[in-house]
Amino acid sequence: MTTSAYQATFEELGTPLREVTFVVVDLETTGTRASEGGITEIGAVKVRGGEKLGEFQSLVNPGQPVPAFVARLTGITTAMVATAPGIEKVLPSFLEFAHGSVLVAHNAPFDVGFLRAACEKLGYPWPGFPVVDTVPLARKVVTRDEAPNHKLSTLARIFRAEVTPDHRALSDARATVDVLHALFGRLGPLGITHLEDLRTAADPVPKEVRAKRHLADGLPEAPGVYLFRGPGDEVLYVGTSTNLHKRVRSYFTAAEKRRRMTEMVRIAERVTPVVCATPLEAQVRELRLIAEHEPRYNRRSKYPERAVWVRLTDEPYPRLSVVRDTTSGLAHIGPFGGSNAAKEAVAALHDTLPLRQCTARIARVPRTPGSPCALAGMGRCSAPCVATVPDVVYDDVAGAARAALDGDPALVVETLSARIARLAAQERFEEAGEVTRRLRSFVHGARRAQRFAPLARCAELVAARPAGVAGAPGERGGWEFVVVRHGRLAGTSLSGPGEDALAAVAAVRATAEVVEPAPPPAPSSYPEETDLLLAWLDQPGVRLVAVDGELTCPVRGAAAHADLARAADRVRAELPGA
Structure with missing residues (x-):
């Protein structure tokens, strides 16, 4: 049985820096490319809470000559490493020394790159160490006015390291330990006190935002809802998470990219948690709280009362109407998120059936016949207004509309699908796209109503x-x-x-x-x-x-046509000019 390496995330660690075991490592190599060069020396220092726990040092036979310029720089010659153990013997000892620790290096991609290449060459899985690079940390707190560059030798001099780096692995690792502790001292006042903070410490997070990290203190690591509150205790933003503490904490790091959220955090004074038994309860409470408070920084679900339905009216000659409330006994589809989508669904039905579109009330048997409108002349309205006897033709039209709304929408789907195909064949792509939007809106509204109704009746x-x-x-x-x-x-x-x-x-x-x-x-x-x-x-x-x-849906209901509508929508998106 084989096991895959698992690399822990910073969020999962969540440990104060004083409780983290760091292994500060430095390598000397024969070149700058891990794919071509070899390791000539490994030096490492293990520290926790400012105390040294151990050291590791070994020369390594790279299996190739040491270039002259490298020998002059490091003092390590080919003769020195000729009798040294190969990387296949040194690497397992180093991995055991560093097990369970966080690797630290100055210009970490270089050192970690060589270590990973060695593991790959020997067939070892990379342990997935969390890695901290002191170079970007130094760029965060050491300005150009203070130092001309961020080399290890320069930083060691500025921070008065006890060991002067000399391009030997253990000496450079010891100097990096002193630099690391000095950087922690400067990062602490900026609110960088936990391991997970180091991931974003070098990112441009405004100081006033990072300084509010304390708002996450004491929040439970449980599912629930969180409410950011302003100076007047007003609710600024409502969110939900399976881990309240970790989610709220992320707002004070560079992981939060939304500008309006950064603005919100600047205003926020406190965070109120609402612990929930289950994630589902948290999601529902979030929706209800957003609807109740209408927070200025929430964009989603702020105005659920704006949802609308399409209804067949209760009249002698019914017509379609966009309404905000439902009425028992009448055919509805929806709810729609806004009136535009509802109007597209209405247009889909009008494209299929000659329902009247006027808003006048028409008696079952008018005393005097009315004047037909332009839609009647185009065959798009059954014109019950001109009837002098009960219009049984319109009764059939209204019955077909009621069936499409309440039950099987196949008539609408088939009629509009055929029209879309004709328009596309004629290269009338804009019109085909418009009809497709109408079809999609209608099927979506009909499917939603047919799924909501059984649950609402229970x-x-x-x-x-x-x-x-x-x-x-x-x-x-x-x-x-x-x-x-x-x-x-x-x-x-x-x-x-x-x-x-x-x-x-x-x-x-x-x-x-x-x-x-x-x-x-x-x-x-x-x-x-x-x-x-x-x-x-x-x-x-x-x-x-x-x-x-009774929890049932129509067998030939709108759900049976949902895939067709989605496919039509994809076709519309691919049309020229869409």
Whole structure:
């Protein structure tokens, strides 16, 4: 059985610098390229908390002559290394010496490059040491006014190192230790006190941003929601994470590239954590808090009340209408994120069926016939306004529209797909792209309504999945339970390995939120929350424990055409001028 090397991330280490074991290493070589040259000497010093724990030094036979200019620079000659052990004997001893440590070197890519090349040549897996390079750290805190360059000899002189570097491996490693400790002394006031800070220490993070690292202190390493608050305790930003401490801490490093977030951090005064039992609960709470506070620095999910539906009106001669609220008993699709998408879906239906588009109220049997509009003349409206008897033709048109909205949208999909093909064949690509957008919007809205409606009708749905890391069943043991009532998350909990799952289900049901139904097909929550719940329920391993209602979708519903709509959208994107 083989095992692959694992390289720990800085975030995973999360250790104060005083608790980190560093191995400061320096190599002498026969050249500057690891692929061509060989190692002639390895020197290393192991330190922790400012104390020296050990040293390592060995000459190495590089298997090739030492060039004259290298011999003059280092004092290491071919004769000196002729009887030295080869790298195949020295490297295992060094790797054992450095095991579990963080490698430090001055111009680390050079030294680490030779070490990695040696491992590869000998067939050893690279241990994946975290690496710290003192050159960029020095550039951060040693200005050009203080030093003309950032060579090791220059820094050793500025920081009054006890050992003068002389191009011998152990002497240079000892000098680098003194330089490293001096750099830590200068980086500390900048808020760089933990190992993970060193990764971004050389990046241009504003001092006022880095100085607010303390806002992450004390935050739990647990899933939940975090709220950045301003001077007046107003909520500036809401986010979610599986590890609150690590996520909030990242805002004060160069890992955060968004300018508006840097601006937000400058204003923030404190961070409020909301620990959640499960990641799903954290995601839902984030949506609700964003909707409640409308933070100025959040862009997503700020205005869920702007979601709209497309409805067939309740009139003798129904028409399509874009509305914000649903009405029981009427055909709807949606919700859509905005009115533009809803209008595209309406246009898709108008392209398919001659529904009337006027807003006038028309009696079932008008006293006097009206005047047909231009759309009627073009055959795009059934013109019930001119009927002197009940218009049964329009009844068929309205019935087909209702079927497309509530059930099978095949008529709309097939009609528009054929039109897209004709337009593309005629090289009318802009028009083909417009029709494609309409088709996509219609199918998306119909599919969403057909998925929302069953969940909204369920008075209670209880589901469970094996608890695990990142949704992988069984890795942690126990179960994750979710209670959904009328499309809203009413409760969630975790049970540990060996616990009575049925008792946990009874407990979460008893403590779940009481939820009143909304007019179907709308759920009793914001649309994005219902999307999250449906995505959770769709995951592998999820099991339905109890359902109070009927959880079904049409067999020939919009979901059957979702792939077709996505394919049409890809075609539209590839059209010339798209």
